[in-house]
Amino acid sequence: MIHLIExxxxxxxxxxxxxxxxxxxxxQARNYPSWDLTPRQLCDLELLLNGGFSPLSGFLNQxxxxxxxxxxxxxxxxxxPMPITLDVSEAFASDLSRGHEVALRxxxxxxxxxxxxxDVWCPDKLQEARQVFGTTDNQHPGVFHLLHRTGPLxxxxxxxxxxxxxxxxxxHLRDAPRELRERFAKLGWRRVVAFQTRNPMHRAHxxxxxxxxxxxxxxxxxxxxxxxxxxxxxxxxSRVRCYEHLLKKAYPEQTTALSLLNLAMRMAGPREAxxxxxxxxxxxxxxxxxxxxxxxxxQDQFGRTFYEPYAAQELVARYQDELGIQMLAFPEMVYVRxxxxxxxxxxxQSDETALNLSGTEFRRRLQEGLEIPEWFxxxxxxxxxxxxxxxxxxxxxxxxxxxxxxxxxxxxxNALMVKLLELGGRAVTLLDGxxxxxxxxxxxxxxxxxxxxxxLRIGFVASEITKNGGIAICAPIAPYTITRREVREMIxxxxxxxxxxxxxxxxxCEARDRxxxxxxxxxxxxxxxxxxxxxxxxxxxxxxxxxxxxxxxGEAAQRILLKLESLGYIRGRI
Numbered sequence: 383m384i385h386l387i388e389x390x391x392x393x394x395x396x397x398x399x400x401x402x403x404x405x406x407x408x409x410q411a412r413n414y415p416s417w418d419l420t421p422r423q424l425c426d427l428e429l430l431l432n433g434g435f436s437p438l439s440g441f442l443n444q445x446x447x448x449x450x451x452x453x454x455x456x457x458x459x460x461x462x463p464m465p466i467t468l469d470v471s472e473a474f475a476s477d478l479s480r481g482h483e484v485a486l487r488x489x490x491x492x493x494x495x496x497x498x499x500x501d502v503w504c505p506d507k508l509q510e511a512r513q514v515f516g517t518t519d520n521q522h523p524g525v526f527h528l529l530h531r532t533g534p535l536x537x538x539x540x541x542x543x544x545x546x547x548x549x550x551x552x553x554h555l556r557d558a559p560r561e562l563r564e565r566f567a568k569l570g571w572r573r574v575v576a577f578q579t580r581n582p583m584h585r586a587h588x589x590x591x592x593x594x595x596x597x598x599x600x601x602x603x604x605x606x607x608x609x610x611x612x613x614x615x616x617x618x619x620s621r622v623r624c625y626e627h628l629l630k631k632a633y634p635e636q637t638t639a640l641s642l643l644n645l646a647m648r649m650a651g652p653r654e655a656x657x658x659x660x661x662x663x664x665x666x667x668x669x670x671x672x673x674x675x676x677x678x679x680x681q682d683q684f685g686r687t688f689y690e691p692y693a694a695q696e697l698v699a700r701y702q703d704e705l706g707i708q709m710l711a712f713p714e715m716v717y718v719r720x721x722x723x724x725x726x727x728x729x730x731q732s733d734e735t736a737l738n739l740s741g742t743e744f745r746r747r748l749q750e751g752l753e754i755p756e757w758f759x760x761x762x763x764x765x766x767x768x769x770x771x772x773x774x775x776x777x778x779x780x781x782x783x784x785x786x787x788x789x790x791x792x793x794x795x796n797a798l799m800v801k802l803l804e805l806g807g808r809a810v811t812l813l814d815g816x817x818x819x820x821x822x823x824x825x826x827x828x829x830x831x832x833x834x835x836x837x838l839r840i841g842f843v844a845s846e847i848t849k850n851g852g853i854a855i856c857a858p859i860a861p862y863t864i865t866r867r868e869v870r871e872m873i874x875x876x877x878x879x880x881x882x883x884x885x886x887x888x889x890x891c892e893a894r895d896r897x898x899x900x901x902x903x904x905x906x907x908x909x910x911x912x913x914x915x916x917x918x919x920x921x922x923x924x925x926x927x928x929x930x931x932x933x934x935x936g937e938a939a940q941r942i943l944l945k946l947e948s949l950g951y952i953r954g955r956i
Contacts, residue, residue: 465514861912
């Protein structure tokens with residue numbers, strides 16, 4: 383009999399009730415308040431219910447949450463680095479108290495679990511950001527999500543699982559911890575190295591993983607995160623197809639397996655690496671690879687990385703005695719041209735040529751249709767990625783104008799639309815602020831909440847146009863930085879996103895006042911008017927900045943066309 387590594391805490395939690403109890407839960411839940419889970423919450427719930435987050439038995443209560451944030455431990459002292467919380471709105475939480483039961487449903491209204499409320503509290507999110515992510519910088523995607531997208535209150539409590547979330551994609555690759563453990567036992571795999579990834583795998587990853595299994599004398603589990611990852615990452619559908627190509631070409635069939643983990647990553651660097659290790663221990667793995675900048679989110683606004691390159695390895699090593707799973711630490715891999723092979727960077731001699739292609743450079747070559755050397759990746763993998771990421775001149779894109787009322791956004795947008803139609807090749811759609819208000823958002827007012835809803839609607843429509851290879855030109859006021867960032871993150875993974883700040887000064891806009899809006903705002907007739915009684919937050923890093931005080935609409939449109947050409951989104955004479 384094969385004896386696999388014990389789960390973290392000694393017991394693999396299975397929070398699903400039996401079929402009879404599930405039927406009863408569904409009947410009773412009709413009378414419970416219902417919470418529609420966000421995609422991130424649904425990912426967390428799945429791993430809570432199937433034991434991936436053992437020893438947790440539900441969303442953290444306040445005492446557990448506080449200690450996890452401050453000490454990376456549950457209230458009973460067990461090691462746990464990441465707060466797993468259910469965030470809700472104030473309105474929903476207002477009627478909840480200890481002992482109440484809540485129906486947790488997916489986007490289609492299917493009952494996934496019942497939560498018995500333990501605690502309801504208002505967290506200190508800035509403190510959570512500082513402790514968990516080591517920063518409060520909004521450039522960090524985890525911090526941005528925490529501070530601007532999570533609800534203001536947390537609800538903790540025990541869970542009863544009713545029905546696993548449905549996955550229609552790659553069902554043969556989705557294994558719960560118990561299923562994966564049973565698979566290992568059936569194959570006779572006692573020692574298993576887990577490789578975490580959120581990116582396509584290339585030759586360096588292959589070499590790293592093969593070295594790891596040789597070192598550990600173990601089998602290999604490629605275990606990519608296919609829940610929410612970093613904004614802008616390659617979609618998991620494309621990645622999984624790449625993994626399957628790689629498995630056929632580069633790994634022994636009898637010693638390597640692929641399984642998908644529906645994990646919502648936080649990009650929390652060292653803490654996340656420790657969390658990833660515990661999750662793989664729960665899935666039956668004996669070893670875990672921690673590489674350079676594990677779960678790192680990239681750079682801050684000053685070009686500095688949020689975490690030191692090997693901080694994750696250092697943290698996991700610090701807790702190695704408490705972990706059941708063993709870390710395999712690897713530095714960066716480089717291709718040594720003289721030997722025609724990949725080596726650890728420390729193994730390359732000073733007189734040898736060490737080659738490396740950064741992720742940024744690889745994406746640039748992919749976007750521009752440039753050659754990608756075979757030493758970096760397999761042709762099948764590159765071909766698969768080119769299908770998903772065609773050259774920029776074949777991609778859809780969005781030009782997103784922002785500026786004060788009367789700044790000239792609509793006029794420039796119309797001029798740009800005509801010039802793009804003249805070039806031809808792609809459908810062009812103009813989403814002017816006034817037109818959208820009339821046809822898509824007629825029921826909305828001008829409160830901050832309603833302005834945000836309107837902008838996000840515009841962003842959604844633009845994202846669909848971009849995804850399908852068209853051009854969207856958006857010309858709302860869009861006064862708030864956070865909302866514009868949400869729109870960018872919605873669209874950028876699907877194609878191009880070019881922000882144009884029409885920076886015409888307020889006094890010029892007010893002097894024009896073609897619609898008499900500024901006069902009404904000054905008279906107090908129009909409330910919450912941007913630039914007068916409501917702020918306009920100017921972009922700091924717009925791709926194009928124009929001022930119609932000294933720039934005619936045609937000239938401004940031409941400047942935008944030149945920018946689009948320089949970025950590779952359009953070709954031909956402009």
